[in-house]
Amino acid sequence: MSREIYERLVExxxxxxxxxxEEKDPAISVKTDDLFEVARYLKEDQGFDYLSAVTGVDYPDxxxxxxxxxxxxxxxxxxxxxxxxxxxxxxxxxxxxxxxxANFQEREVYDLMGIRFVGHPDLKRILLWEGYKGHPLRKxxxxxxYQAIGQEEPS
Amino acid sequence: MQRVETGLRTETITVNMGxxxxxxxxxxxxxxxLDGETIVDLEPVMGYLHRCxxxxxxxxxxxxxxxxxxxxxxxCSMSNNMAYVMAVEKLAQIEVPERAEYIRIIMVELxxxxxxxxxxxxxxxxxxxxxxxMLYALEERERILDLFEMASGSRMMCNYMRFGGVxxxxxxxxxxxxxSVVAALPAFxxxxxxxxTENEIVLARCQNVGVLPPDMAIAxxxxxxxxxxxxxxxDIRKVxxxxxxxxxxxxxxxxxxCDVYDRYLVRIGxxxxxxxxxxQALEQIPEGEVSVKLPRVFKPPEGDVYHRIESPKGELGFYxxxxxxxxxYRYKIRSPTFINLTVxxxxxxxxxxxxxxxxxxxxxxxxxxxxx
Amino acid sequence: MPFLNDLxxxxxxxxxxxxAHFLPLWAADLVMMxxxxxxxxxxxxxxxxxxxxLERKVIGRIQDRYGPNRVGPLGILQCVxxxxxxxxxxxxxxxxxxxxxxxxxxxxxxxxxxMVLAVIPFGRGMVAADLNVGFLYIxxxxxxxxxxILLAGWGSRNKYSLLGGVRVxxxxxSYEIPxxxxxxxxxxxTGSLSMVSIVAGQSRVPFILLQPLGFLIYLTSAVAEVxxxxxxxxxxESEIIAGYHTEYSGIKYAMFLLAEYVNAFIVSAIAAxxxxxxxxxxxxxxxxxxFLKAYAIYFVLMWLRGTLPRLRIDQLMGLAWRFxxxxxxxxxxxxxxxxxxxxxxGLFSLVLVSLVANGLxxxxxxxxxxFAIWRRRQVKVTT
Numbered sequence: 001m002s003r004e005i006y007e008r009l010v011e012x013x014x015x016x017x018x019x020x021x022e023e024k025d026p027a028i029s030v031k032t033d034d035l036f037e038v039a040r041y042l043k044e045d046q047g048f049d050y051l052s053a054v055t056g057v058d059y060p061d062x063x064x065x066x067x068x069x070x071x072x073x074x075x076x077x078x079x080x081x082x083x084x085x086x087x088x089x090x091x092x093x094x095x096x097x098x099x100x101x102a103n104f105q106e107r108e109v110y111d112l113m114g115i116r117f118v119g120h121p122d123l124k125r126i127l128l129w130e131g132y133k134g135h136p137l138r139k140x141x142x143x144x145x146y147q148a149i150g151q152e153e154p155s
Numbered sequence: 156m157q158r159v160e161t162g163l164r165t166e167t168i169t170v171n172m173g174x175x176x177x178x179x180x181x182x183x184x185x186x187x188x189l190d191g192e193t194i195v196d197l198e199p200v201m202g203y204l205h206r207c208x209x210x211x212x213x214x215x216x217x218x219x220x221x222x223x224x225x226x227x228x229x230x231c232s233m234s235n236n237m238a239y240v241m242a243v244e245k246l247a248q249i250e251v252p253e254r255a256e257y258i259r260i261i262m263v264e265l266x267x268x269x270x271x272x273x274x275x276x277x278x279x280x281x282x283x284x285x286x287x288x289m290l291y292a293l294e295e296r297e298r299i300l301d302l303f304e305m306a307s308g309s310r311m312m313c314n315y316m317r318f319g320g321v322x323x324x325x326x327x328x329x330x331x332x333x334x335s336v337v338a339a340l341p342a343f344x345x346x347x348x349x350x351x352t353e354n355e356i357v358l359a360r361c362q363n364v365g366v367l368p369p370d371m372a373i374a375x376x377x378x379x380x381x382x383x384x385x386x387x388x389x390d391i392r393k394v395x396x397x398x399x400x401x402x403x404x405x406x407x408x409x410x411x412x413c414d415v416y417d418r419y420l421v422r423i424g425x426x427x428x429x430x431x432x433x434x435q436a437l438e439q440i441p442e443g444e445v446s447v448k449l450p451r452v453f454k455p456p457e458g459d460v461y462h463r464i465e466s467p468k469g470e471l472g473f474y475x476x477x478x479x480x481x482x483x484y485r486y487k488i489r490s491p492t493f494i495n496l497t498v499x500x501x502x503x504x505x506x507x508x509x510x511x512x513x514x515x516x517x518x519x520x521x522x523x524x525x526x527x
Numbered sequence: 528m529p530f531l532n533d534l535x536x537x538x539x540x541x542x543x544x545x546x547a548h549f550l551p552l553w554a555a556d557l558v559m560m561x562x563x564x565x566x567x568x569x570x571x572x573x574x575x576x577x578x579x580x581l582e583r584k585v586i587g588r589i590q591d592r593y594g595p596n597r598v599g600p601l602g603i604l605q606c607v608x609x610x611x612x613x614x615x616x617x618x619x620x621x622x623x624x625x626x627x628x629x630x631x632x633x634x635x636x637x638x639x640x641x642m643v644l645a646v647i648p649f650g651r652g653m654v655a656a657d658l659n660v661g662f663l664y665i666x667x668x669x670x671x672x673x674x675x676i677l678l679a680g681w682g683s684r685n686k687y688s689l690l691g692g693v694r695v696x697x698x699x700x701s702y703e704i705p706x707x708x709x710x711x712x713x714x715x716x717t718g719s720l721s722m723v724s725i726v727a728g729q730s731r732v733p734f735i736l737l738q739p740l741g742f743l744i745y746l747t748s749a750v751a752e753v754x755x756x757x758x759x760x761x762x763x764e765s766e767i768i769a770g771y772h773t774e775y776s777g778i779k780y781a782m783f784l785l786a787e788y789v790n791a792f793i794v795s796a797i798a799a800x801x802x803x804x805x806x807x808x809x810x811x812x813x814x815x816x817x818f819l820k821a822y823a824i825y826f827v828l829m830w831l832r833g834t835l836p837r838l839r840i841d842q843l844m845g846l847a848w849r850f851x852x853x854x855x856x857x858x859x860x861x862x863x864x865x866x867x868x869x870x871x872x873g874l875f876s877l878v879l880v881s882l883v884a885n886g887l888x889x890x891x892x893x894x895x896x897x898f899a900i901w902r903r904r905q906v907k908v909t910t
Contacts, residue, residue, distance in 0.1 A: 024245065024458050049373050053461070053489040055474050066474065068461055068489075072373050072389055078461060101376025104497045112209070127202035127526060136207050143214060170686045178765040192690070192840050281765045283837025285756060290590040356757055356836050508690070509766050509839045 002026035002079055005046060012041055027066075027080035035083050036093045036119075039067075043098050047071045048079060051099035054106055056113035058139045063090045063115055085115055094120035112137040167195055174203050178281045178512040181522030185499075185511065192507045197500045201493075204526035212486030217243055217318070217453055220486065225312040227488065228524040231270045233262040233303070234466040236316040241397065242462035242473035243318050247455035249447060255320035256399045257440040261333070262306070262315065263464075264429040264436070268340065269296045270467035271380075271422040272347070274519040278419065279351065281516035282360050283509075288351060295343045298336050305329050318453065320446030334437060340430045348423060361416035365502045365514035368413055375498040378491045379469025380425065381518060383409045384417040391465035398464075402439065403432045415517040425467075454481055461489075468492050468519055488527055492520040532812045536652040539563075563655045567644045575788040576606040581822075582829050589833035613784075616777040621684060624774065628682030633775065633782035635675035639668045640786045640793070647796050648723050650806045650814030661722035662714060665797065666707055669752075672786070673699045676761065679783070680771035691770025694840060695754070695761040701847035702751040702758075708855035709744035712737075712862045713801040726805035731874055733804035737881040738862060740888055742802040744855050746827070749794035751843070753787065756832040760840055795824035857888060 006020045006028050018038075019029040030038050042048040048069040055066040067081040085092050094117035096102045106117040107126040114135030117123055125132060134141055173184035182203035188196040208227070212220050224239045225232035237259055244251065251259075273296060276289035300310040305326050307315035315322055351357050367377065372385040382389055390407040392400040408424030410417035457479045463472035469491025476485035495518050503511050530537075539559065546555040580595065580603050587594025595602030620629060646661040648654040658664050673696055680692015714720060716737060717728035728734075735742045751758035762770035772783045799805060799820035808816035838846070861884045869877045 024460050051376055052463070052470060053472055053474060053487070055485075055487045055489075057459075057476055057485045057487075066459075066461075068472070068474075072387060077395070078463070080461065099376065100374050101494060101497055105376075105494060108493075112207070125202075127205040129202070136210050141210075143210070168686055168689075170690075177768065279836055283756065283759070283763060283765055284835070285586065285832050287586075287590050287833050290592065294591055350834075354836070356838060359842055360836060360839060507839055507841065509760075509763065509837070512765050 002028060005042075005079055008046065009038065009041070012045065013037060021082070025078070025080050027082050029082045029084070032083055032085060032092055035081075036095070036098075038081070039095045039098050042069060042079070042081075047073055049073070049099075051095065051101050051105075052078060054095075054102055054109055056109040056115050056137065058113060058137065060139075062087060063113065065092050065109065065115060067095070090115040091118055092116070093118050094123075096120050111135070114138060165190070172511070173200075178516065180277060180515070180520055183515075183520065183522055183525070185515075187508070187511065189508065192509075194503050194506055194508065194511060197503045197511065199496055199499055201496070201522070201525050204522045206527065208527040209486050209488065212488075213483060216481045217455065217483060220483070221316065222312065222314045225314055226523055227490065227527065228466070228468060228471075228492070228521045229311055230273055230521055231266040231467050232311060232313045233259075233266040233315060234270075234464065234471060236313065237263050237398075238462065238464045238466060238471045239473050240316045240318050241464065242460055242475050243455065245462050246458060246460045246475055246477055247318065247453075249319040249449070251319055251398075252444040252447065253399075254324075254441055254443040255445045257436055258306075258321050258325060258445060259316060260398060260400070260403075261433060261436050261440075262303070262313075262321075264432050265299050265302065267429045267467040268426050269299050270519075271426050272296055272343075274467075274516075275347070275351070275419060275422055277519070278415075278513065278516035279357075281512040282357065288347065291343075291347060291350070295340070298339075302329065302333055302336060305332065317446055319449055320444070322446070324445045330437075333433075337430060337433045337437065340433075341427070344423065344426050344430070351419070352423070357419075358416065360509075360513060361419060361517075362412070362414055364415045364506060364510050365517060366413050367498065367502060371498070371501070372413075375501070376494050377469070377498055378495060379465070379467070380418050380421045381469065381495055381498075383407065384421045385413040386411045391463055391470060395463070397462075403435050405431050415513050418517040452481060454479060459485075463489070466491060468521070468524070469495060488524075490524045490527060492518065493525045493527075496520060496525060533651065534812070535650065535814065567655060568641055571641060571644060571789045572785070574792055575785050576610070578788050578792055578825065579606045579609075581825075582832075585826065585829045586833045589830070610781065613781040614778050618777040618779065619774075621774050623684045625682040625684065628678045629774075630779075632675050632679035632682055633779040635678065636672055636786040637782050639671040639675070640789045642668045643793050644789075646722050647793070648726050648800065648805055649817055650812065653806075653814060654723055657721060657723045660720045662710060662720045662725070662801075665722075666703065669790070669793075670699070670703065672790070676771050679775070683771070683774035685774050687767040687769075687773045688771050690767045691761045691763075691773070694767075695771060697840070698754070698758065698760060698843060698847075699752060701844055702748040702851075705744050705847060705851035705855040706748035706752055708852070708859055709741040709748065710797075710801055711859055712741040715859075715862060715866060722800055722805075726800055726807060729804040730807060732878060733802065733807075735802040736878055738802075738858065738885060739882075740854075740858050740885045741862070742798070744851055744858065745798055745802065746824070748847070748851060749798060750828060750831065751847070753790040753794050755791055755828055757835040757837050758843060759837060760843060763837055765837075791828060792821065792825060795828065796821040798824050854888070854892065858885075861885075861888060 003020065003026065006018060009018055009028065017031055021027040021029055048071050050070045050072050052068040052070060057064045057066060063085040065083050065085065068078045069081065070078055083092055092115055094106055096106060097119065104126060106120050107123060109115055110117060110123055111125040111127050112135055124130065167188050167190045170187045170189055171184060172187050173179040174182040184200040186198040186200060187194060208223060211223060215223065221236060221239060224235040227235045272292035276292035279288040280286060303313050304310045306329060307313040307322065367385050369385045369387050372382050372387060386409055388407050388409050393407055405428045408421050408428060410420050455477045457477055459476040461472055461474045463470050470489065471491055472489035474487035474489065475483050478484040499515065499518065502514050543555055543559050546558055584594040595605035598604040598608045620626060643665050645655040646658050646664055676695045677692045680688040680695065713725055713734045716734060717725045719725065754761050762772065772780055775783060799817065803820045806813035806817040865880050865884050869880050
């Protein structure tokens with residue numbers, strides 16, 4: 001099914017570039033700049049009205065944000081969208097204007113992974129407190145945290 | 156507008172409901188702006204119970220994560236177990252023996268009954284009942300927890316399921332006990348309904364409160380009873396028919412008025428459906444193995460999977476990334492109540508203070524899962 | 528039997544006579560008065576201990592559990608243990624609170640409660656002061672509690688307390704009206720405000736048979752008046768923590784608790800006096816009858832608390848102004864007509880006509896209510 005959607009995407013948005021990832025859960029990889037348009041197309045034309053999960057993953061070479069989408073009306077299996085962000089300045093367009101349910105999830109990814117969502121209405125920490133240093137889910141974050149005894153806080 | 160006419164100068168007040176508040180179901184805070192008794196604005200604040208479970212999950216081996224999932228939503232540990240082990244089984248492509256599937260379904264459906272009974276009890280507590288429905292619910296819950304104890308050795312933190320099956324086979328004496336519990340459940344639900352369903356005050360307090368239209372429920376990623384009370388016929392047990400749910404005959408309970416009262420009705424209805432599933436499972440359950448042999452050092456192949464189940468509170472999903480090692484590279488929990496809370500401010504605006512706790516109660520949050 | 532019947536009355540006249548031996552009469556009267564006051568206060572404290580225990584036991588039974596059963600036989604000393612705990616607890620005054628008001632409020636809550644006890648006839652001749660404006664006195668004095676609770680809510684400087692205090696004023700002022708209007712029926716029947724005369728007037732038939740509707744209105748508004756479930760909004764635990772007494776601890780909290788329970792007992796006692804014939808009854812001594820009736824009504828209050836959820840503030844006010852007040856007014860009017868029409872026609876016709884009149888009112892209410900539901904349904908279908 002993901003294959004089908006992928007082909008339709010390629011057809012509908014010719015200027016964007018996609019990649020089809022044949023894995024256990026097939027996924028469609030999208031360029032950061034195209035994400036918003038792709039998301040809008042998927043919601044409005046393909047009926048993917050439900051955003052289930054937004055996940056950030058810290059790979060050695062890149063950050064990746066994974067979106068799991070369904071269509072409530074068609075009752076489909078999840079469609080996985082993946083988008084990469086750079087290690088230095090991780091920024092991804094926010095999909096909150098399209099799916100309001102992404103609001104807290106994007107805040108959570110920002111909080112724990114440090115990926116900025118451009119266009120989010122109220123991007124601030126959600127689980128940790130304001131003023132917390134660092135983003136715990138990054139691989140370079142020490143397991144004990146920076147605030148542990150004997151460790152310097154990063155500036 | 157009236158303010159100008161009367162010439163009275165009034166002010167809104169900001170009240171911090173929580174983190175220590177009797178009806179926030181844990182350490183949850185709502186910054187509520189009030190105009191008299193009416194809610195002008197509400198902002199949920201969470202994270203008081205944050206343990207960074209996802210980071211812990213990356214440190215642990217796959218097996219070590221199972222007891223941690225118990226502590227997510229500590230009322231339904233069995234469902235959490237199931238979601239996680241099924242995600243890992245999908246990752247490593249492990250087949251599960253049939254008897255183990257049945258045992259899992261039995262445990263998960265019992266969990267659903269426990270959760271819904273407690274959720275309704277807590278909702279009624281929030282509505283101002285002096286613990287009577289809650290204690291009725293807890294009484295039934297005790298009997299089910301006794302069953303969990305027989306099977307897993309623990310009442311709440313069950314830690315019962317394993318990759319490729321369950322930890323122990325059911326002990327002798329479990330099935331007769333289960334049969335008597337299941338036989339008594341319809342009477343319990345009837346009693347509950349007699350007490351509450353037609354209660355004039357329950358109707359007055361719940362109907363047309365916290366109305367969540369279906370398109371809004373979908374847009375805000377609501378799941379579980381919240382979504383179905385808004386008239387969306389979406390149950391992952393039916394849509395994905397994961398495990399062996401396709402073998403059972405049950406209905407998806409939906410209601411159409413989208414309010415707090417309908418969420419209550421959906422929970423009652425789902426309890427009845429769970430009893431139906433349990434009755435069928437009791438008849439069908441075969442003899443046989445309950446687990447498969449796995450290598451001592453468990454290393455699933457590389458890749459990423461997302462698996463979701465219909466936990467009592469909604470869609471509980473695990474997104475796992477494996478790099479081929481002994482621990483997950485990324486271990487993400489898609490917790491239903493955290494995402495259901497996104498819609499809370501929208502539901503509460505314009506209602507009274509008393510309604511906020513009712514709406515929150517109808518969403519049915521557990522802070523262990525919201526904050527992770 | 529006659530000995531038991533007049534036990535307390537004889538006791539008091541005996542003490543008075545004893546004192547008169549070596550004191551001038553005015554001094555003996557004064558001492559007797561003080562002694563009565565002391566008795567009433569002691570009675571209030573023991574009542575709260577007993578009522579608290581009873582309530583826990585009854586609600587425990589409603590909820591399929593035992594209730595207190597550790598301290599003393601059947602747990603009856605549980606409340607004593609609780610009192611000791613509360614009295615020895617640290618007394619905290621919030622730093623930002625208005626100290627004078629904050630400390631004054633618990634005292635002001637308790638005093639009117641005790642003052643009301645003065646005019647309640649506990650048995651034949653067992654009344655501390657038989658005022659000829661007894662009922663008026665009760666209403667006037669017990670309204671003071673409202674101010675005290677508002678002070679508590681205001682003085683605590685806590686937003687929950689403030690909300691609770693404001694709710695109290697709205698609620699108690701609204702429910703006082705139907706409460707008085709429904710009690711007026713009983714007063715009209717006797718033609719006296721004195722509680723003793725009202726009891727005496729029921730020697731042949733208790734007024735509940737003449738105006739069951741008035742009794743129900745009185746009971747509903749009385750439950751709201753003393754802030755008990757399902758009208759316990761001012762201290763709604765699940766919404767505003769503990770309402771006006773959120774910030775109180777130790778002995779001050781105990782005083783609020785004392786006032787609350789004694790008030791609940793008092794409204795039961797007044798209901799028993801106004802509608803159930805007070806201490807009148809066959810065989811048993813008068814005071815036993817009185818307590819049986821009062822506790823029967825108190826049992827209803829406990830039952831409500833164990834069963835019902837709470838109303839919302841707008842529904843609560845709606846119930847008072849849109850339902851109870853008009854109903855009480857109609858009831859009053861009809862009662863007046865009935866009394867006028869059946870003058871000198873004998874007791875039997877009075878009872879019969881009253882019952883018919885009450886039935887007519889109830890039927891009218893049911894018809895109006897059914898019509899409202901029907902219209903609501905119609906509206907729902909069309910929209």
